[in-house]
Amino acid sequence: MLSRSILRSSLRALPRTIARSRPRIPFSRFFQQPKPLNSLRFASGGPRPPRIIHYRYNPEEIERAKPLISEEQIRNGFRHPGTKLLFLALGSGGIIFYVSNLETVPVSGRRRFNCYSEESVEAEGQMLYKMIMQDNRQAILPEWDPRTRMVERVMRKLIPASGLENVNWEVHVIDSGEANAFVIPGGKVFVYTGILPIAKNDDGLASILGHEIAHNLAQHAAENMSRVVFLLPLRWAFLFLDYSGYTGGLGRFFGDILMDLGIMRPASRKQESEADYIGLMMMAKSCYNPEEAVKVWQRMNRYQKAAGNSIPQWLSTHPSDETRIVQMTKWLPSAEEARTESECGVTLGYSEEFQAAMGSRGIWRDVFG
Template identity: 30%
Template structure:
């Protein structure tokens, strides 16, 4: 049975490689768009039906406008770099939801929500573009499908351990150690790597869209000032504010150079 599980894991690993166009690296992904997107779209519609969506305001129109500019910039980059049609299955949608939570998120396939609570941190359209670029980047890089794939492997490892270990006491110790070890040692770093990747991709596409990437570090300085005590980075799904500020400051000039390839040399 252990051999069967190992063969299945290797089989998935061989077949699950998909190239991230922005990094050129192979990524773990068992699921295609046709498997993920319909469910994500249905869940998104259900969420909107259960929450107060803000329509017709200056802020809600700005969310849509910014999202459209960011998505168009992403398509320009993808087409120019040999990925025409990469976004054919995406159904971009941008909604503002009345909620004090300081957050925004994106579901696979381009379904994005901003909460009104994050607008004071954003302050301007360029600030919105920082957050929008990050969320669009999650969708472009298939991070949702990658998290699902990693979760599948995590579950497979737990099953393998429970089959292999017959002694009840040792099995109990294994389950405790595996739960903590796989989460802190694998899943959380995996999540942080996605957040860092989305920061970098988002910075690049917001610059191509004509938004000033220097604003990204400034936004995270405001986020840091707004937030309270945070858990240690190794126990968090996200990099620390300090790490993000340092990264974004370092990457902003590179994003401007990338935007210049598309004739964008001045920024909003």
Template identity: 35%
Template sequence: MKKIFLLFATVATLVACTQNAVTGRKQLNLVPEAQLQADALTQYKAFLSENKVFSTSTNRDAEMVRRVGTRIANAITSYYGAQGKGDVLAGYQWEFNLVDSKDVNAWCMPGGKVVVYTGLLPITQNEAALAIVLGHEITHAVAQHSNERLSKEYLLQGIGAVAGTAAGTSQKANIFNAVYGLGSQAYGLKNSRNQEYEADHFGLLFSAMAGYNPQEAISFWNRMAASSGGNKPPEWLSTHPSDENRIARLQGYMQEALSYYKPISK
């Protein structure tokens, strides 16, 4: 039985490995993107119904979140359209919401459903820093990091071959909830360190394309580091990079990002 599973896992991996149009890296994608977006939309609606969402018509911060997010989404759409890769965003219906929570958090689900928590805004402090965060989170979605993580979990649990069938519905739901941390304050995709670096890199480019100064990323992550008070686990115990390593990588991406940067006309 073990040999059969190993054979299945090898075949599934070879068949499902594709080159990501955003990052250029090969990744495992067992789940149809349309299915993943549908599952994400269900969870997104449930989340909004259980939390206080600020209206963009009455709350300036909510309007800022919508405005910054829309600019980044438009920049990404134009960029991939010009490259003939518009299908990267197939099925995306962008939404940007500000939710009342002290958590320092933001996330983007497949299909373009984005949430920012009010607890993040005292650290972003300005639109450019918010753009850095939104670019990062949107990259996780458009680079199909969630599909990659879910696929690996399916494969590990031996249900890769039935990822799109009713036979695995209950188990799939449990894996989806575990990957996204549903029902917990740590809501959002539990990404690997490599995925975090990819989101930093391309998120920096996308925010620059949208007209936001990418150099704000350094100041923002310094503020994030200060806000933790040093109470973070060492990098090897965390799926996220250390603040020092993240900032060093961002500095390495900076010249590329600046080549895309054209300030927003006032």
């Protein structure tokens, strides 16, 4: 038997290349992420370009392709007893949902559908408010400006008559030639200085601001959002007809025109007339002269014609100025009665007697401005 020392010496004599023929791989490298294919370099020295596969479409095969749902399958689906039960359940649920969300608009007494709360509408208005403030940051007039003080003075008298004292009102007057004013849900009031010459005085401005506050009081923004809930299924029906090939791809186009001109714009004009009436009653209860509302829309009519902005009423979201003047004139007796019955009726009586004693309204303006 060979001794152990001789065996060790013979093993040491073996070439070291045999032991190093398979290099050891560190354990951690087994868990490294593989590199992407296009980052590996090959013999050419650069990355391998991605493989692009070109597909050739055969028009004849496309024409022979069958639709996912055939007309026969659609007809059979409508004839199925389960489909009738489904439509019956959906229709009954829609009627219950509609009736349970009917409410009466304040002042005007109109019945309408509204499924949105004031909180959800105010949340939507906050985004618009931030955008307007960001776009007009440099043009907003300071609180000490006479035009801002004029708007705040009129708002202080209108708010108690509106019944919205709990709203966090904010007044912002924007130095711009645009003749516009609006109130965002949540009590954010924006008045552009371009509308002040049309308002001309506090009474005229009260008619404009009363109209805008009336939109908030009547929750017209929530009503518009609720109307879309019922218009969406109608739009889906037109899309389904386009997909089925019954309308030649024009169903959605004509459907949108029908909903816009036949539903949305007439509803908007009704809301504007309603806001005119509520705003007129509001300014009358706030001791402002409702006759100035008619004069405001007369001046607005001349301004619109001079600017070339007049369009046919059926294409507009607002009633024409002529229609508004006629309606305001018809509502004046009710507005005068509301002003007489308000808390300022006694004060108005003394004021009229004093004006008669002074001789004319012209002397009144000369003395008190």
